[in-house]
Amino acid sequence: MKNITDVKNGIVDFFTVVIPEQYVSVILQFIFFTTVFYLVFKVLKDNKATKFAAVVVTFVVLCGFAFAFSEKISSQFLLVIISMIALLVFTMFNTEIKRSLLDSNVKKSKGDTMTVTGVELIIDEVIRAVQNMSKNDIGALIVLSNANLPEGIIESGTIINSEINSQMIEAVFYPKAPLHDGAMVIEGNKIYAAGCFLPLAQSENLPKEMGSRHRAALGVTTVASVTAIVVSEETGIISIVKNGVIKKKYADASDIKNALNDYYWSDLTAEARR
Numbered sequence: 001m002k003n004i005t006d007v008k009n010g011i012v013d014f015f016t017v018v019i020p021e022q023y024v025s026v027i028l029q030f031i032f033f034t035t036v037f038y039l040v041f042k043v044l045k046d047n048k049a050t051k052f053a054a055v056v057v058t059f060v061v062l063c064g065f066a067f068a069f070s071e072k073i074s075s076q077f078l079l080v081i082i083s084m085i086a087l088l089v090f091t092m093f094n095t096e097i098k099r100s101l102l103d104s105n106v107k108k109s110k111g112d113t114m115t116v117t118g119v120e121l122i123i124d125e126v127i128r129a130v131q132n133m134s135k136n137d138i139g140a141l142i143v144l145s146n147a148n149l150p151e152g153i154i155e156s157g158t159i160i161n162s163e164i165n166s167q168m169i170e171a172v173f174y175p176k177a178p179l180h181d182g183a184m185v186i187e188g189n190k191i192y193a194a195g196c197f198l199p200l201a202q203s204e205n206l207p208k209e210m211g212s213r214h215r216a217a218l219g220v221t222t223v224a225s226v227t228a229i230v231v232s233e234e235t236g237i238i239s240i241v242k243n244g245v246i247k248k249k250y251a252d253a254s255d256i257k258n259a260l261n262d263y264y265w266s267d268l269t270a271e272a273r274r
Contacts, residue, residue, distance in 0.1 A: 114189050114264070122164045122189060123260045127253050129169035130231060130238060139233025140173040141183040141213045144263040145192070145226045149185065153220070157182050157196030164191055173231075183216060183228075199223060201244070217241040227259055 041057070126142070133140050143149070158179060162168055164186065172194045173180045179195030186192065201218035217228035222244035229251075230239045238251040240259045248255045 118189060119264045123257060123264065125164055125166045126169065126186075126229075126260060127256050129166035130229060130256055131253060132166065132170060133173060133231045134236040134238050137233060137236045138170070138173055138175065138231065139180075139211075139213055140169075140229075140231040141198075141217060142169070142229040143183050143185045143196075143198075143217075143220060143226050144228070144260070145185050145187050145224070147187055149220070149224050149226065153183075153196050153198060154185065154193050157185070157193040159193050160191050161193075162191045164189060183220070214239065214241070214246070218244055218246070221245075227263055229256065229259065 130140065130142070132138075160172075168191060169184065171177060172184055172191075182195035183198050184191060184194045185196055198216035199219040199222075200212065200215040201222065203218075211232065211234065213230050213232070217230045217239070218241055220226060221228055221241050225243075228241040230241060231237075232239070237249065238256065239246050240248040240251050240255060242259075248259075251259075
């Protein structure tokens with residue numbers, strides 16, 4: 001027992017000599033500073049805020065020089081500064097951070113199970129269904145997901161896990177069908193769920209003519225990196241929504257195909273691309 005105690009004391013004495021007590025605080029502060037600075041810079045880089053990133057880096061460098069050549073500026077002051085910058089960045093990009101966190105757990109498997117022919121057939125089926133619903137003024141909301149939606153959204157609907165074809169899509173959104181009011185979630189080559197309830201966009205700047213489906217599309221594309229295809233029940237107008245913005249209003253077959261191509265082709269394997 002005595003030997004264990006001696007070894008423990010020896011280790012403590014060693015680190016006390018190598019790293020004096022007064023430097024422990026400085027090292028911990030440096031680790032915290034580096035971690036926060038990395039996270040801030042990563043958020044800015046991921047959101048292509050290069051000008052803002054340059055301002056932050058310049059400001060931090062100037063503070064570093066001020067700290068190095070001034071006895072009045074303490075390391076605690078620098079920590080307060082970087083913490084304030086981090087708070088500002090995380091406040092400005094809170095929705096983008098949510099998207100990044102959700103996307104970090106995405107398991108992209110579309111390329112493992114799909115072929116070029118299979119993708120083309122699915123795209124044709126979705127376009128056919130959307131155009132048919134548009135002609136008949138049947139409201140619809142289809143979300144193209146990479147398994148990166150919050151679990152609460154999926155749990156609010158019904159798991160279908162069926163093949164994608166125009167008849168199935170139109171049947172789900174048939175006005176008297178039990179799931180027609182919710183959103184359909186497509187994942188790869190499957191209709192994964194239907195009747196899902198999405199978060200609604202609450203902005204007061206949205207046009208009054210925007211119904212709940214458009215607000216839901218804007219809401220879900222704000223919190224997750226997904227694409228939504230909306231068919232207006234009142235007008236039959238087709239809209240494509242991404243990143244919390246209506247990318248295309250009055251979308252035609254070509255626009256829908258482009259949106260579906262972006263969704264499918266980006267994750268196909270090299271073999272499928274050929």
